[in-house]
Amino acid sequence: MTQPPLPTGKGALELQDLVKNYGAEPVVNHVSASIRPGEFFSLLGPSGSGKTTTLMMIAGFVSPDSGAIRMDGADLTRVPAERRGLGMVFQNYAIFPHLNVFENVAFPLRARRVAETEIRARVKDALGLVQLDRYATRYARQLSGGQQQRVAIARAIVYHPPVVLMDEPLGALDKNLRYDMQMELKDIQQRLGMTVVYVTHDQEEAMNLSDRIAIMNHGRIEQAGEPGTIYETPANAFVARFLGEANLIPGTIETTQSDEALLVTPAGLRLRAPTGDARPGQPASLFIRPEKLSLTATTGNVLAGTVRRRSFLGNIIRLSVEVAADTNLTVDLANTGVEPPAPGATTTVAWPVGDGVYLTQ
């Protein structure tokens, strides 16, 4: 039996038109992506969006109905999981309960028939990297969730795979620990220069970690790009809403100039935003993030309204302001100690024209 490959490549990953159906149901529907060497790439989407199935296809546990997967130019599509030479971190860690921490981390090295002395050195390095040097003889049941997570990471990186796949690896940790682990994960990834494909449904986590994010829905990639870009300029309403609170004001484009277009809503509001691909006569929604709205500004789009609801969310205070019949805008104000207007109060809502985006899909 030949052994699985020791790493040679750089970790460029090419997903080409992947399709997977379960019965008549398309679970992954023509997914393509080019992941660069050393990139932290996240698949973000709600449950059932096909992100885990896509990851399982990359790992080799699910075979695509059509399409191809290439790593550093080599076709992996029909290569069995155990010979792909990727690292993988699973949702519930998948630490072997009958092996101690050392043997867990040594497992991939033993599978590759690495010499015993080298195994010892490499496991020690890997455990050092995740700060678990002193836990080598413990078993999974004697470790906390965070420690088990570190073992899983050490085990996935000990043979220096060019690509590491992670399936919601921090999903089971509580919120504070999760944030610390994100920092650590990012740090390890950058130090080793490895490519990471990361599956999550937590948009904050994805934005914090990723170089690029692919937003998935109904088996398709809705949009892929850098976190800031897709947050500020989402391609459609789904992406806009999935990444955070969003105001979407529907209407019809009346006129376009070179850089600005005018939208008229059914209630008669006239709003402006950068033209983008909007065309006159086209139905469109004006998208604007709540934190971009101001109650004090007097330039750009300015609307008069009445505060209908006020919620205290800690670092921000969220208002719902009715600016026309059936049109409520969500406004997020930083909690600076200034008392925001109470429900019933009249106010203005304004935002710079350049902050809006027209969604025409």
Next chain:
Amino acid sequence: MTRPQTTLLLLPALLMLVLVFAAPLGWFFVQTLLRDPDAGPLWPQIVSVVTSRAVLQAIVTTNWISLLVTATVLVLGYPVAYYLANRSGVRFTLVIFCIVVPYFTSIIVRTYSWMVLLGTDGLINDALVWMGIIQTPLKLLYNQFAIVIGMTYVLLPYMVLTLYAAMKSIDTNLLRAARGMGASGPMTFFRIYLPLSLHGVISGALIVFILSIGFFITPALMGGPSDVMIAMLIERSVEITLDWSSAAVMSLLLLAVTLVLYAIYYRLTDIRRLMGA
């Protein structure tokens, strides 16, 4: 994860089932009913065997005893299963121990134990005479009463374990909800608990009846000369009268009834639950 190769691991078991189980059965029926030159055509053979007095009598006895045993086991087993489903800790362990130890004890040993108890100079008669309740020993062994006792003892664990599984899956919040809406204890039991445990009752009754109609050891040792069940008649045809074709016809009949009942059991019971899915 799944690969075609994984399915291949099923092959040894299927091969064994075919070679050691299905093939002998098939060969036996073909050889005795179709290939035997003395036997003649199949249908008349079946008719003549099934209409003989001994076989008719055995069919009646088999059904009667099996129904009696099924009913007895159900009545005895339901409260125990209910008790088990609602207890944990030491009491649960003790009761389940008392169910499981007989369950895993050899049938021949269990039958022997009851023969020791029920015999003319057995323990029960001794005790009754000693206490002065009776003067002459009762005839407790070698009759239908003894068969029902013996079979009930052997089959009770099947019923209790089936019912227990069904009752364990009942969401206790449903009972709390019923009580919360003002239902009395008996009403909660009869309107909620009993209907929800009914599929367990049906599965348990079916499996006990299926096993009963094929019973051999207990009735053969504890029954009287006139209490002949069908499985005993089959064995006697082979061992004593060497009438292979009668044995084959009766076996075919018993097998057919068993398979039909098993098919019903299969439809009613989620066998996949056995896989923990």
Next chain:
Amino acid sequence: MKALPAYVVLLCLVLMAPIVIVVILAFSGGSYLQFPPRSLSLQWFVRFLGDPQWRASLWVSTIIATVACALATTVGFFAAYAFVRGDFPGKKLMLSALLLPIIVPTVITSIAMYFLSARLGLVGNLVWIGVCHAIIALPVVLLILLSTLHGVDANLERAALSLGASRARMFVKVVVPLAAPGLVSAALFAFLASFDELIISLFLSGVRAQTLPVRIWNSLHLEIEPTIAAVSAFLIGVTAFILLLDAAVRGRRGKGRIQ
């Protein structure tokens, strides 16, 4: 509601009484069995184990049960794995078919096996009887291992593969160790199923291969020797030992989880 506990206690006593009484009887001191025994002795056990024929039966039972246990456990383990991890149509039907040997009346199965064995000259062949017992033990093994393997997280197997282990290595280093308690359980109950089996043995034993249950049967049919009590107590002891061993194996696994 005191009636239910009272009833349950009574029923438990009735369930255990026959077994307990036989065990006590087996230690009777007098020249015949009596209950309660006036004195205790091991005389019936001495007679049981001193009798060359009973000893031969014990040996025959052990060999047959070992063959049945090894075969059923191995074949059943592979089959259970295929059921739990495999993806093929007709799973439920296939499992029902494999459970048939404990559903079909054993008298029918035994006669058919005898019919074939006689032609092939296999009557009285210990290995062959073991193989025939294995088909009865297989459903037991399957049911135990199905639930065991369902408890093994599929991600552990995926993890092993993703870390570069071959299928065979994954099986040996991950699946087998994790299923070990269930495997031990399955093997124990497969052994017991064969050791206690009567009807198949009755037909296939011939004169050379009489198992313990067959000898008890013959004795109960002809003339009940008091030694039967000791043999029965011995079989009960084997059952008790296997149940205890099983509990110990499960207990160790349980403890491992709690820590």
